[in-house]
Amino acid sequence: MAGGSKPVPTKDDAHAYLKAVSDHFHNDRKKYEDFVALLIKFKAHKIDREDVIRGVRVLLNGQPNLVSGFNAFLPEWLYISVPFRFSKKTNN
Structure with missing residues (x-):
């Protein structure tokens, strides 16, 4: 989106999001x-x-509504794609 027209989330938005996660x-x-x-x-x-x-991807895996809500607090270039693909690879 050009011109940085994304609305800035408020504290109320943050509290509402945390309540939704809770x-x-x-x-x-x-x-x-x-x-x-x-x-x-x-x-x-x-x-x-x-x-x-990375942590949000793990904790909210399979919860696209919560991931979308989290994106509201990120700059657009850092958005987590919904649905994202997550695989549990271990390099042990």
Whole structure:
């Protein structure tokens, strides 16, 4: 989108999104807590945005509505495609 016309999310938007994530994972509190911990680490500059996006891809895998909601807080060039493909490869 040219001209940077994407609306800037508000604190209310952030709270509403976190509530949506919390409601979605009401039966899996660990996943919600891991999601919040990821955001806290980013805010504290302990991880970079690539780590956040990687973590979101893992935690919200299979939840396109939540991924789309998360994209509202990202610059367009960092959007996570929905649906994204995720494979659990390990390099051990």
